[in-house]
Amino acid sequence: MIEREIAESVASSTTPKAVAIFGPCGAGKTTLLNQIVDIQRSRWIVGDLYSGIEALNLKTEADVDALLSSAKTIVIDEAQRIPDIGLKVKILVDRNIHKSWGTKIFLSGSSALDLASDIKESALGRIKSYRLWPLSIGELAKYDSWALVEERLGNLMVFGMFPSVVTDPRGARESLMEYLETMLYKDIFATSIVRKPEQIMHLTKLLASQIGSEVNYDNLSRETGISKTTIVEYLDLLEQCFIIRRCPSYSSGTVSELKKGKKIYFVDNGIRNAVLEDFSTFSSRHDAGALFENFFFMEMLKHNDYEKTFATQYFWRTKATANTKVSEVDFLEIRDAKPYRAFECKLSDKISSTSSTRKFQEKFPNCPISIVTPKNLRSFFDSATARADQG
Template sequence: MISRIIKNSILSDYKRKKVIVLLGARQVGKTTLLSELREGKEKVLLLNCDNVDDTLALEGKTSTELKQLLLPYDLVFIDEAQRVKNIGLTLKMIGDLKLDTQVVVTGSSSLDIASEVNEPATGRLIEYNLFPLSLAELAMNSSEREEGRLLENRMVYGLYPEVVTEPGDAKRTLISLTNNYLYKDLFTYRGIKKPDLIQKLVRALALQLGSEVSYNELSSLLGVDRGTVETYINLLEKCFVVFRLDSFSRNLRNEIKKGKKVYFYDNGIRNAVLSNFAPLALRNDAGALWENLMVSERIKRNAYYCNYAQLFFWRTHEQQEIDLIEEQDGILHTFEFKWNGKAKSSLPKAFANSYPNSTYEVITPENYWPFVK
């Protein structure tokens, strides 16, 4: 069992008497984590909303009916809550009851969770995101040295729990995840009429990993309007397939102001989309894979340790660039990601002159642990 960093944070939040919502892609370990969150609780109810009976136990219920359902238990888990119609209203009523029963809710996408939970249940819930395993979690389970030995494998096959625990079946697991789970919630979401378009878009994004993404180019490539491309990328983000970074712009006239870069939450999923699991020595995208791994690991680190920094990339029209800018408490921390640790790199003069108080660091396979832990 690989312990998850946020476990203790969730357990400590039990005393706050609020509904805890745990969001994350399918197969990242939410149900496994639930089994570890039973500590000290004897009377536990698990409602799995992939089962119709459990869904009906929650849908359209009054406050009185919900109280009767929950009150006999110390702890109630509601798994795959996005299956429940009007789940936001249900959770609002549960929060208003202020029971001693602790309720923990999981969802594999934030499509309906985001639209139906956040507004009606604001102030009544505590939200966490769970991602594929992090390098820091794996190092706690084994060691930094062992994980360093497996780094190239992580760059190709990623960090989904089943991929890590059953490495012999990694390729088959990732293909199955991509074909059967990756878009499952998205395809059932209202308004999605062209599932094949989603798959083509994800493939196009996978091919542009580490590069600035042009919505206009994607719309031309896919034969749809720019608004549709933007909408579908937003939905992919809500399903924890990809995430976006905005361009950073404050002072310079030649800074790109509206650019976007799109990363995958998991390297293995990205490579499965392209059906390319070749070793790094035979690839021409090792640098992009390294950048994707490091940026996604920083996302996990910041989320798990409640580091509310904002992340950007920076580029000028003259192609000066910085891979990652982290803005926190008014300080700019800049990072370059180099798979080849001997490659030369320096902070662009234009940036250094405009933002003189910023820090600069090159992240390589020789020094990445402080960055991801």
């Protein structure tokens, strides 16, 4: 069993607060809870089932007490499908405190959309949240070895890091296409704002073809025939359902810097390639550079999220003028409102600093730039090296 980075933190979370795990469908949330919860002393409530909804039909204090006393641990899986889940979590936690039941309450959700918004309004201060992403290369290296990860890196960048794909590489294509057809849009199509599913599918395919490039909402609107307002709503939806992540441009306030730019990456390369129906080998792809950039972006996001580095990811670019060329850096991490470190993603280790990155270094002399390639990727995610770097 591949050990997940957040397993210890989730397992050691104590009552009376509820503990929620958000993440993409298929990332391993239920598997993780099965690992850390004593099955014999727990009660599982599944939001996808009518019986699960009925189990949380809490009309009286006696109903609440009966549920809290029914097991030492309550697990609510696919919690976002339970009506008024935020209010129900509030009631359970407050009663748990009042009666000193000491019951552990876990929730999982493959969409942060309804669950997160409801909790913000109703269960504020009563829940500890974690995000579980597809496997990280650090997690995979602990399970196998860095040598095997490096050997498989090309396939991982094509088929992605979902547990079912990593553990069964022969069935990866079939698994990803099935995921796309039966699960990817399940939470999205269930929302009231999606009136024409074919539109958001068209938008998703367009985004998949543009990873690593700056996107323009007006252009997306023209190419899809969707209004700009709806484009923004759909992008919010895709992000909250763990399909994409937006990476904004960073500006220190000077006129020359891009201030409102956006890049969009996919939470998993395999899902991105399934959207495009392209599983060509990494070495033969015209978009290999963009795939590596997407892969590195998500690995850094997982690392920062799991390690609680409080770093925020941006890209940096200047505006083109008649007399100057565009200068840019692929990724920039901001900590405590200051540029902390920057990264340039390259497929070849023979490429060093360019005039573009030199302009960044002139502007931010205290922010080091690292050239990241498939060959040196390990140095950024080996747990010992990474923790030493944070210190």
